[in-house]
Amino acid sequence: MGSADRVAAIEARGVGMVYNRKRTSLVALEAIDLTVKKEEFVSLLGPSGCGKTTLLKLISGLLPPSAGAIMVEGAPVLGPQRKIGIVFQTPALMKWRSVEKNVMLPAEVLGLERKKSRQRAQELIDLVGLTGFERKYPHELSGGMQQRVGIARALIHDPSILLLDEPFGALDLMTRSQLNLELLRIWSERRQTSLLITHSIPEAVFLSDRVVVLSARPGRVLDILEVSLPRPRTPEMRVGRKFVELVDQVSRRIGLEYA
Amino acid sequence: MRISSEEKGGRAFEGPQREPVIALFLRSPAVIRLLKLVLTLFLFALLWEAACRAFQVPSYLLPAPSRIFAALFGPVSFLGDGLITLYETLLGFAAALVVGVLAASAVVVFPAIADIVMPLLLMAQLVPKVAIAPIMMIWLGYGLLPKIALAFLVSFFPIVINTASGLSSLEKELLDLAHSLEASRWQLFWKFRVPSALPLLFDGMKISITLAVIGAVISEFVGGSQGLGFLILMANQQLNTALAFASLLLMSLGGIVLYALVELAERILIPWNLSEERWVKAGGL
Numbered sequence: 001m002g003s004a005d006r007v008a009a010i011e012a013r014g015v016g017m018v019y020n021r022k023r024t025s026l027v028a029l030e031a032i033d034l035t036v037k038k039e040e041f042v043s044l045l046g047p048s049g050c051g052k053t054t055l056l057k058l059i060s061g062l063l064p065p066s067a068g069a070i071m072v073e074g075a076p077v078l079g080p081q082r083k084i085g086i087v088f089q090t091p092a093l094m095k096w097r098s099v100e101k102n103v104m105l106p107a108e109v110l111g112l113e114r115k116k117s118r119q120r121a122q123e124l125i126d127l128v129g130l131t132g133f134e135r136k137y138p139h140e141l142s143g144g145m146q147q148r149v150g151i152a153r154a155l156i157h158d159p160s161i162l163l164l165d166e167p168f169g170a171l172d173l174m175t176r177s178q179l180n181l182e183l184l185r186i187w188s189e190r191r192q193t194s195l196l197i198t199h200s201i202p203e204a205v206f207l208s209d210r211v212v213v214l215s216a217r218p219g220r221v222l223d224i225l226e227v228s229l230p231r232p233r234t235p236e237m238r239v240g241r242k243f244v245e246l247v248d249q250v251s252r253r254i255g256l257e258y259a
Numbered sequence: 260m261r262i263s264s265e266e267k268g269g270r271a272f273e274g275p276q277r278e279p280v281i282a283l284f285l286r287s288p289a290v291i292r293l294l295k296l297v298l299t300l301f302l303f304a305l306l307w308e309a310a311c312r313a314f315q316v317p318s319y320l321l322p323a324p325s326r327i328f329a330a331l332f333g334p335v336s337f338l339g340d341g342l343i344t345l346y347e348t349l350l351g352f353a354a355a356l357v358v359g360v361l362a363a364s365a366v367v368v369f370p371a372i373a374d375i376v377m378p379l380l381l382m383a384q385l386v387p388k389v390a391i392a393p394i395m396m397i398w399l400g401y402g403l404l405p406k407i408a409l410a411f412l413v414s415f416f417p418i419v420i421n422t423a424s425g426l427s428s429l430e431k432e433l434l435d436l437a438h439s440l441e442a443s444r445w446q447l448f449w450k451f452r453v454p455s456a457l458p459l460l461f462d463g464m465k466i467s468i469t470l471a472v473i474g475a476v477i478s479e480f481v482g483g484s485q486g487l488g489f490l491i492l493m494a495n496q497q498l499n500t501a502l503a504f505a506s507l508l509l510m511s512l513g514g515i516v517l518y519a520l521v522e523l524a525e526r527i528l529i530p531w532n533l534s535e536e537r538w539v540k541a542g543g544l
């Protein structure tokens with residue numbers, strides 16, 4: 001392994017965030033220390049309002065932290081960066097654009113070469129299983145399909161880091177577990193470092209190398225659990241004893257905290 | 260290969276029989292809606308006619324529909340006056356569209372000027388337009404210009420308000436996406452804000468076009484020698500109420516057609532806005 005491989009993909013040191021409103025100020029995050037290695041898949045679990053989305057915005061450079069520092073691939077975060085792709089909680093598609101055009105949007109904004117990005121868009125549409133839906137408009141798609149478009153869009157400019165903010169929260173259980181498998185397949189094909197926010201403990205365990213548990217607001221890192229399931233992960237693992245034990249372990253950790 | 264082509268052929272044969280176009284047309288929600296409307300109006304006219312005859316209402320008080328109809332095809336030609344009013348309406352509306360969209364864009368792109376522009380717009384909106392009409396005559400003469408100006412003044416407010424709120428109502432996540440891609444101010448405006456504002460702009464245009472008709476007619480009332488508004492004025496002076504009603508009928512018919520044209524443009528230009536909700540609305544009438 002070269003020294004470049006040892007640089008963490010995401011590194012947060014003593015990160016705090018305070019939102020200042022007219023008269024009140026709200027501490028959203030406090031003293032967050034977190035390291036995500038390259039090509040690692042990490043999930044973030046925590047109660048609503050504990051600052052998960054805020055942490056994602058800090059990492060993606062959409063907001064500056066009030067305290068501490070964040071490094072992405074060895075460089076301090078000073079603003080938005082191309083290395084990062086974001087999948088939002090809502091699909092956030094442009095309803096006036098077809099699937100293909102939605103996927104190509106970031107490439108257009110970044111001024112990437114049109115022919116190449118069109119080809120990449122097609123590859124990604126195939127990758128997320130939407131072949132044949134290129135010319136459809138968002139209102140013609142189901143919620144799960146819309147979120148697939150969101151994932152393809154986040155990957156169009158070939159980011160090395162993917163941030164996902166509860167992307168499957170609004171989906172039914174069947175669609176959700178299907179998309180879990182798809183995400184797993186995409187990750188194993190492309191190996192982009194992934195940080196996933198989720199409310200689902202099984203989802204976090206099934207997908208991740210490590211699960212980070214945050215406290216209620218102000219968000220602090222309570223615990224980091226290694227997921228010792230082997231790769232590649234298979235659907236059968238979700239009913240295996242090891243998996244159930246791990247889910248149990250995380251639930252217990254969370255249950256004790258919020259009891 | 261062979262199997263898949265057979266499959267294709269099979270599916271084509273099993274497809275449902277195509278219905279005659281006319282049957283599809285008659286069952287489309289829009290046509291059903293139109294038929295319902297026409298039927299309702301027809302029944303209303305019948306009742307009206309019956310009441311006028313039964314109670315022998317004098318025509319100068321309330322003309323029966325048959326008389327209004329007669330006036331419509333009588334000695335007075337509506338064509339010239341109708342075209343004049345249409346011309347004033349369309350030019351006023353076009354000006355309102357251009358000025359309204361530009362003003363709204365300026366306010367959204369440079370929020371600093373909103374504090375100056377919005378109160379002025381509101382003041383302009385609050386002034387009673389009937390009171391302005393004579394002043395327009397003094398400033399712009401007795402030709403078509405003051406009529407166009409009034410149609411513009413009456414109709415541009417809904418365009419400004421709707422466009423401004425459309426331009427600033429971009430989904431939060433899309434705004435985050437734009438920022439995360441470091442979109443320029445220009446890109447944010449054209450690629451994100453403008454398209455997302457179109458549905459509201461069209462809603463504004465629908466209100467605006469009907470107001471433009473009213474503006475043009477008010478202006479013809481106040482001073483002028485042609486147009487449907489002038490015709491109504493003349494008819495009233497001669498106690499020719501049937502003629503006045505005929506002009507009114509023509510005016511509202513024209514308004515409906517203009518409204519429908521804006522709606523048609525909306526369907527053609529932003530088909531993606533035909534969300535499920537709208538279909539339900541259309542079908543649920």
Ligand SMILES: Nc1ncnc2c1ncn2[C@@H]1O[C@H](COP(=O)(O)OP(=O)(O)O)[C@@H](O)[C@H]1O
Pocket residue numbers: 019020021026028046047048049050051052053054055217
């Ligand atoms: N722009 C903002 N201004 C003020 N407070 C905010 C803002 N964004 C989030 N908050 C507050 O910060 C806290 C954490 O929010 P968020 O990061 O969205 O939590 P989560 O994603 O974990 O549900 C919440 O209490 C929320 O109300």
Ligand SMILES: [Mg+2]
Pocket residue numbers: 052053054165
């Ligand atoms: Mg959140």
